[in-house]
Every structure is written in structure tokens, then in C-alpha cells.
Amino acid sequence: MDSAPFATLLELGRQARQAESPAELQFLLVNDSHALAPYRQAALWLDGGVRALSGVVQVEANVPYVLWLDALCRHLAQAHEARVVVRASLPQALAGEWDEWLPGEALWLPLGDADGVLLARDLPWRDGELALLAEWAGIWHHAWRARQAPRRGWDFWRRARRPGAGARRPWRWALGLMLLALIPVRLTVLAPGELVPANPAVLRAPLEGVIDAFHVQPNEAVRHGQPLFGFDEALIQSRLEVARQALATAEAEYRQTAQQALADPRAKAQLAVLTGKIEEKRAEVAYGNDQLTRARVVAPRDGIALFDDPSEWIGRPVAVGERIMRIATPQDVEVEAWVPLADAIPLAAGSQVVLHLNASPLAPASATLRYFAHDAVERPDGSYAYRVRARLDAPTEHRVGLKGTARFSGRWVPLGYWALRRPLASLRATIGW
Structure with missing residues (x-):
């Protein structure tokens, strides 16, 4: 018995196992299978399309030959069995173009459930050639599945349904992922944060005016009663001086009327009016003194002065109640x-x-x-x-x-x-x- 075909089969199996890429595996099937049995043309039907042709580096999917082969292989893949194909066994739509594209006889070898390889030649196929080629197709399909298994999720789960020791492994992974998802962890979130004073003394503008000077620098330690900043006092001083002059005038007018009241009863009736006027002017003077005092802000307690650059405040008009700085305790x-x-x-x-x-x-x-x-x-x-x-x-x-x-x-x-x-x-x- 001639051992050459078996040696060729072993060599093809070794090349299939050592193939470095899917393209190399496809090329090996449609071209090097000729060493087992001569043929003129070969086509690989894989994943619903023609993926490789003998003697062709790259398949053009839209050429008439490939389109007809695609329809032919789709028809042959429905049988799921190896068989010799002749024109007479095909539907009229496929048989009409057979002589244009293929020689007299073809051999269809299934590769799994939906894939296959088509070999065509002029001579009839012999039983020994069919057995060798069927065995070689099985070897090639095993090598192809071994290479493609990690990338094909459907095959992964399809193999998981098969009985056997290896079939339980995917379910072990699934069970492991489910158990991992049930591990209790702390629900945490992240957010921007900073260190701030807990109970600072907030210093706001006590009056409406323009800040004239700062007596401390940012982040400087201050003591209770220490001057911090002051407002422009020119307008307050002028208003206070006017109020003082008005008070002096009202007091002089009261004294003059009091002397006249000794001889004129009508002047005595004006004393009550002048007394109220004097009290009004005294209130204006007191308000001016209070404003002058407010214009000089001092530290309400010991701590650190927290505020922006003083140059940004000097000469800037502020409204009553506007925050200017904070006094914070270092450890608070x-x-x-x-x-x-x-x-x-x-x-x-x-x-x-x-x-x-x-x-x-x-x-x-x-x-x-x-x-x-x-x-x-x-x-x-x-x-x-x-x-x-x-x-x-x-x-x-x-x-x-x-x-x-x-x-x-x-x-x-x-x-x-x-x-x-x-x-x-x-x-x-x-x-x-």
C-alpha cells in the first residue's frame, strides 16, 4: 500500500497547526490540498461568504464568478454532508452557468455546520481521494476552530452547551463573574474639596464707601483690636464738620432766643422748637462720629486674616454688607x-x-x-x-x-x-x- 498520501496528510496537518495567521490557514486549504488529489479550482466558503480562492491572493466579492460561487456554496451548505456535485444535481438557476465557471465535476466538503470547501476538476472523483480529502478537511477545521475560538463568542457559548469536562469551563467563568459581582464593597463617590475655616469671623463692609488702605497682609496673624483696613474718611470728615457747625449755630440761636424770652413772651414759645433742632444736630454729629469709627475696622478676635490681594480692594467702592475678609483660628x-x-x-x-x-x-x-x-x-x-x-x-x-x-x-x-x-x-x- 502506497504510504505517500498519508505522509502528505501528516505534513499538511503539521502546517495547519503551525500556521501563523487565519489567512495562511485559508491559503493552505485552497492551494496545498492539491498534494492529496489534483483539482483545477478550489473555493473556501466560510462565515456566509467566499473567503479564499485557489491561485488568487485576494477575493473580489462583487465579480460575477464570486457571486455565482457564493450562491452555489450557500445551496450546498444546506446538506451538511460531503458529496460529489455535478451540474445535473443543481437547480436550474445555478446549473445554467456551471459550464461558464467550473469543470465537469466538483467535490463539496463540509467544515462544521455551515462552512465548507469546494474542489472542482474534469476527472471523476475516486473513493480513496474522497476519504483523504474528508480527513484533511476535518484536520483543517480543527486547526481553524482552535485559532478562532477566543474571538468567536457564539462558538464559545455553543461549546459550553456540549457535554464533557471542557464544557463546564465557560460556565465556571460565568459563575465566577456572578460571584465577583456580588462581593460587597463600599459605595464611594469623589468630589472636589478644600480646607476651609469652620467658624470664621466674617468682616463685611460696615458702610458704603471706598476702601483707602489695608494695614495687614493676606494670611497674616492678627490680634484682637488690631487695625485691619480703613475707608476713605474725607467725605465722612466733611459731613461731620458740617454737622458740628450746624450744631454750634443751633446752640447760639437757642442762647439768643433764651435771652430775648426774658422780655418778650413770644420768643419764649420758640425755645421748644430750637431745643428740638439742637437735638437733631447733635444726632447728626453722633452719627458722623459713629461713621468715622466704623471707617476704621479692627480685628474682632485673634486669628489669621483671610482675604484677596489688597491691591484689588484699595480704591474700590463697596456696598454695605459686602464681605471683605475672614478671621479664622488656625486649628478651627x-x-x-x-x-x-x-x-x-x-x-x-x-x-x-x-x-x-x-x-x-x-x-x-x-x-x-x-x-x-x-x-x-x-x-x-x-x-x-x-x-x-x-x-x-x-x-x-x-x-x-x-x-x-x-x-x-x-x-x-x-x-x-x-x-x-x-x-x-x-x-x-x-x-x-
Whole structure:
């Protein structure tokens, strides 16, 4: 018995196992199968289309030959069995063009459930050639499935339904993923935060006017009663001087009328009017003195002066009640953060908050939630967020004003919910479900 065909089959199997790409495997099937049995033409039908042709580097999908082959292979793939194909066994629509594209006989070899390879030649096919080619088709299909299995999800789950030891492995992965999704984790959100004074003394403009000078610098330590800044006093001084002159005139007029009242009863009746006028002018003088005192602002307590660049304030008119600076105690610090609307998870008072400062990311500040605003506030960038305040668990060496990222820890939830919370919220907002 001639062993050459079996040696050729073994060699083709070795080449199939060592193929470095799917294209190389396809080329091997339609071209090198000629070593087992001679043929004139070969076509590979794969995944619902003609993927490779013998003697052709690249298949042109829209040429008439390929379109006819596509229809022919689609018809032959319905049988799921190897067979010799002749023109007489085909429908009239396919048989009419057989002589134009193919020689006398063809051999159809199925590759799995829906794929196959077509070999055509003039001579009839012999039984020995059919057996060799069928075995080679099985070897090639096994090599193709081994290469394509990681990329074809349908085949992955189709193999999972087959009995056997290997069939349980995909379900093990699925079960493992389900168990992983049920692992409880803390529901956490991130928000921009910073260190702010907990109970600062806010200094607002006591009167309407123009700031004339600052006596302290930003972040400077101040003491109780120390001058901080002052308003332009020229207008206040002029008004006070006018009020004083008006008071002096009213008092002189009262004295003159009092002397006349000794001899003229009618002048005595004017004394009550002049007395009220004097009290009015005294009130104006007192108001002027009070305004002059208010124009010189002093520190209400010891602390650190927190405000912007003094040059931005000097010469700038301010309204009554406008905030100018804050006096904060160095150790009276807490965390303030702004939680976006999409991250407003339920947070109870006493929840853990950790602030990772940009200036010191390796030394986070731990805090306890104290206050979560009920209403969202518009931010400078146009977005809305909830104000959150948290009390530091321990004194910190970081100064007020340092910014970073605050992490809020909520209730325990499954890992799957933690990972899919934001995508599900975006999906609901998009489709309205």
C-alpha cells in the first residue's frame, strides 16, 4: 500500500497547526490540498461568504464568478454532508452557468455546520481521494476552530452547551463573574474639596464707601483690636464738620432766643422748637462720629486674616454688607466639598470622608460628615452641586485654602452595582426608562 498520501496528510496537518495567521490557514486549504488529489479550482466558503480562492491572493466579492460561487456554496451548505456535485444535481438557476465557471465535476466538503470547501476538476472523483480529502478537511477545521475560538463568542457559548469536562469551563467563568459581582464593597463617590475655616469671623463692609488702605497682609496673624483696613474718611470728615457747625449755630440761636424770652413772651414759645433742632444736630454729629469709627475696622478676635490681594480692594467702592475678609483660628478647620448631582448618594451624618490634597496626596485628611445641603447650588462653572461640610477627626498641619479631592463612603453595595451605577444612570437619562 502506497504510504505517500498519508505522509502528505501528516505534513499538511503539521502546517495547519503551525500556521501563523487565519489567512495562511485559508491559503493552505485552497492551494496545498492539491498534494492529496489534483483539482483545477478550489473555493473556501466560510462565515456566509467566499473567503479564499485557489491561485488568487485576494477575493473580489462583487465579480460575477464570486457571486455565482457564493450562491452555489450557500445551496450546498444546506446538506451538511460531503458529496460529489455535478451540474445535473443543481437547480436550474445555478446549473445554467456551471459550464461558464467550473469543470465537469466538483467535490463539496463540509467544515462544521455551515462552512465548507469546494474542489472542482474534469476527472471523476475516486473513493480513496474522497476519504483523504474528508480527513484533511476535518484536520483543517480543527486547526481553524482552535485559532478562532477566543474571538468567536457564539462558538464559545455553543461549546459550553456540549457535554464533557471542557464544557463546564465557560460556565465556571460565568459563575465566577456572578460571584465577583456580588462581593460587597463600599459605595464611594469623589468630589472636589478644600480646607476651609469652620467658624470664621466674617468682616463685611460696615458702610458704603471706598476702601483707602489695608494695614495687614493676606494670611497674616492678627490680634484682637488690631487695625485691619480703613475707608476713605474725607467725605465722612466733611459731613461731620458740617454737622458740628450746624450744631454750634443751633446752640447760639437757642442762647439768643433764651435771652430775648426774658422780655418778650413770644420768643419764649420758640425755645421748644430750637431745643428740638439742637437735638437733631447733635444726632447728626453722633452719627458722623459713629461713621468715622466704623471707617476704621479692627480685628474682632485673634486669628489669621483671610482675604484677596489688597491691591484689588484699595480704591474700590463697596456696598454695605459686602464681605471683605475672614478671621479664622488656625486649628478651627474643616472640609468643604461640592458633590455633583449625579453623585449624590445617600450619606448619613457621621459618614467617613477622606480629603486627598493636591499639595500632599500621600497624607490624606480624615473627616466625619457634618452637613449635607438639601438644595443644590449653582457653581461658577454653571453646574449644580450640593455643599458638604465635614469635621476633621484630628488637627492638621495643612493650611486653609488647600484644595484636593474628597472621597465619600456610603453604604455597602454589590460590586456589580458599584461598577454599573453611573452607566445605568446615563442609560436611563438617555432612553427615559
